[in-house]
Amino acid sequence: MSKKILVWFRNDLRLHDNEMLVEAIAKSDSILPVYIVEPRAFEQTKYNTLKTGSIRAQFILESVAALRNSLKQIGGNLLVAEGKSEEIIPALVQEYEINEVYHHREVADEETQVSTLVENGLWKLRINLKHFIGHTLYNKEDLPFPIKDIPDAFNQFKKKIERDAIIKPCFLAPDRINVAEVIDWGNIPSITDLGLTTQEKDIRSDFEFIGGETEGINTLQKVTIAMQQAATSKNLILASKLSAWLAIGSLSPRKVYWEIKKMESMPNTKAMFNHVLLGLLWRDYFRFMFKKYGNTFFKPNGFGSQGIVDKDNTPENFNNWKNGQTGFAVVDAVMNELNQTGYISNIARQTAALYLINNLEVSWILGAAYFEEKLIDYNPASNWGNWANMAGVGNDQKTKGVFDLDKNIKNLDPKGNYAITWAS
Template sequence: MSERTILVWFRNDLRIRDNEILLEAVRKADKVLPVYCFDPYYFKKNISGNSKTGSLRARFLLESVADLRNNLKAIGGDLIVRIGSPVEIISQLAEEYHVNEVYHHREVAYEETAISEQVEAALWKMRLNLKHFIGHTLYHKEDLPFPIKDIPDSFAVFKKKVERDSDVRPCIGTPETINTPVITDAGELPTLQMLGLNDVIDDTRLSAIFIGGETTALTQLEHVFSTSLQNANGKPSRNQSAAGPSSKLSPWIALGCVSLRQVYWEIHKHQHSAPANYFNALVLDLLWRDYFRFMFKKHGQKFIATKNEDEQTVTTGGEDELFESWKNGETGVPLVDAIMHELNATGFINNYGRQIVAVFLVNDLKVDWTKGAAYFEEKLIDYSPASNWGNWAFIAGVNDARESKYAIVTKPAIELELRSDYIDTWLPTVKSVDYQDFSDTVAIK
């Protein structure tokens, strides 16, 4: 009887822990062929002439893929890396290694699902199956108290029903060993130049640099809880984000270097080590992520395609100039400029900062919200399609649920203790802010 080979197509699930496609493949196949494709589609130029994926995010991705390869090697495997269309690469590898089936995690945003459909169609012609798994959410869709088509459009209703009627599944095991076919050419990781990008020059004001990969994700996860009491009772340091404290787990979550379930169960394990309700905002973050993914699954591209028909978009003259001033941090509004300087220099700002600059672009400058969303896509190292475009759509009032508008923070900016190297003009401080007041608006951290 011939050996059974399963190709595992990694995308935004760059980990070996709590990874269902990897564990299931190891259990059901004689040989497992792990593959990652650097798809040129994600590095093409956008309408502004910049790469769809900026250098900071691309570097984080390269580090994450390299770490995945190292972790697979540690259990006896390897990772095939290729640059090119997944349709061509997966098909070619499936034929070369006599693959019986291909596994991958299902995506929800239209660009990602379109690529999956193209791969599925190509494999179907080869009489091979592309098996879909669900591995990007906290709650498994089969455990929701309603079918996808009936998911409440209101986040408040979604949260209440899910927390009351559903349970988070435990994390699954980690393969101890993996058997791969004899790989003649695993492929080298591309450089930034090979992806059409420039090298990253790290900003001198950086207190820490985000390093991609599951290994660093686990270190950061441990750090979040080991410092929880200090952070809960202390004040933001000068080197902290201009917009307040953050767990800063989202870059690793976005690429699946750590699963939402693993973060959730770590919170559950460490709740006793911090003041009551201290981790509520982080759990809320995980729920918002689920909500946006399920909204994309329910509504598809309609979720962000057009503005509500009953609303008229009012724009001002010189929109391009206004947008340029916003993205370069040259609006003349110190808080907004500080946050944008930090985004451009580091590829990361916390959720509160994102809300501030997004609301300013949409409501004050009257600039098309999609320009801001596309700019975040390029710059953010923790870019996730559903969370990014979902957040921007909500702030702009673009969704099928009229009631589900963002509850934007009402604290005046002057009340924030602005201690940031990314702002040239120091704003006066009136008093400290209880950041827990903002927990109900957290969607990305």
């Protein structure tokens, strides 16, 4: 009997460096690539925010369409269905006589919960759900310590991991694929099908985020070109703006690492290499911390105590902050940019967070929930982990109190131009 493997894509929408896909192709006669649009990922939260706002939703839909195209180019396709994964996957397994299901393991509670539900459904059919790890720069098995012993202090984590762990090479993208026979591969829903409205691009933004692996790789190429140019012009741009493609998995962190590493020996590129690498390490760190501590990152007091929260004025202060109407020009500009584009720099994120927590005395949890709705590059570990740090309730207590709003504002907007550009 021929072997069929269902490949369940989630936040890994790429062909390159995708161990799950490579192994599924190698171990089967045909595969069934599947992406499920889950209505619950677009619902309202208990904080009166959306789990996914329209800018990220658009990016996700583009990424799914791009994956479908890439699969078609190598002789395959992507089955797209809408509903609950725990209902759809077992049903597909029965319909297509699937022998095994592959997917990538997630770390945050809601995402792992979905995997557990799917696993339970498959268990009843005596079908195995195989877990892969492919979201991080360093693989969990290659760390010099078990998850429970990973140092809580980021600097220690970085020092040890850089000394004692290796970054694996990338898996090659498949160039041919054999897929199951499917009559209806399903439609990719539109943004309005998801109950959202398309948001027009803001002309003030000089950068365009378009979903998909090709766009992600193009942006990575631009980063390496910028590094080459910096070698002669010394005109260094530090932020890579790769986060959205990394978050949805259209770019693998290893791919980013090995591409920028090729540039490392050129003059004047070290600063950018180190900057991007440092970001990727923070990204890994928060994922591993989520694995180690789980839900503590979603609790207001986190690993400490969140300090003063002005409950009486919270609704008004939170609303003003969300809408860029606090009266504090730089913070309002940050929130306007976030609302219009879905992307703000790290320093802008810190500035908005510090102001909400310390000046408006609103619980950081609300800020994190709002960023979850708005950020194009949202991922649970990076968002809630960074917010917890900003609020001084993260697990690395060394980061407590190191942030300074005035200093941030001077760096973010030294001449006041930023506040003028994003004044509304």
